[in-house]
Amino acid sequence: MPRENSTRYALLGLLTTSCRTGYEMKQMIDHSLNHFWKISFGQVYPTLKALEQDGLIVLSNEEDDRKAYELTESGETELRRWLEEKPEELPVQRNELLLKLFFARHEPLEETIEKITHHEALLRGRLETYEAIETMIRSSETQSPDAMYWLMTLDYGKTQTRALIEWCERTVRMIEGGTDDETENGRTE
Structure with missing residues (x-):
């Protein structure tokens, strides 16, 4: 189809x-x-x-x-x-950071960490935007019959963004704590 x-x-x-x-x-x-x-x-x-x-x-x-x-x-x-209609497929996202991370053993650890922390900063900016949108909806759109549904989609974005921020933090900790193991497996310093 x-x-x-x-x-x-x-x-x-x-x-x-x-x-x-x-x-x-x-x-x-x-x-x-x-x-x-x-x-x-x-x-x-x-x-x-x-x-x-x-x-x-x-x-x-x-x-x-x-x-x-x-x-x-x-x-x-x-x-x-x-x-x-119920969506039958999960969305596939294109994520340049993940693509680069997949091949990151070919770059210094510091550069990989820098990319991840930059990504985290972008995510924190997105979360701030979402929170501003939520404030706007709650303060001015409460009369709209769509407001509850707009807040649901916004909550999805906020939840996903918070999870991605946590992933960035965990991944940086893993890289920093796993330096010796990664180097032994052929990772470039």
């Missing part, structure tokens, strides 16, 4: 929020979805056009010289159908 274009469903879903224009959708993507689902700006308008051609959305009016859309009944049905 061919993979479905999930960008279609992300945009259909965004139309259930306050987003009506491609610009508003891109803003929501950049500030929210982008933390777990990448959609380029170049995908938004062609996908909106395809959704309109498929009868899943209609042009409702123009807001500030921007086209505003709304879901059709068919669009709502399609979104619900997609939401009911």
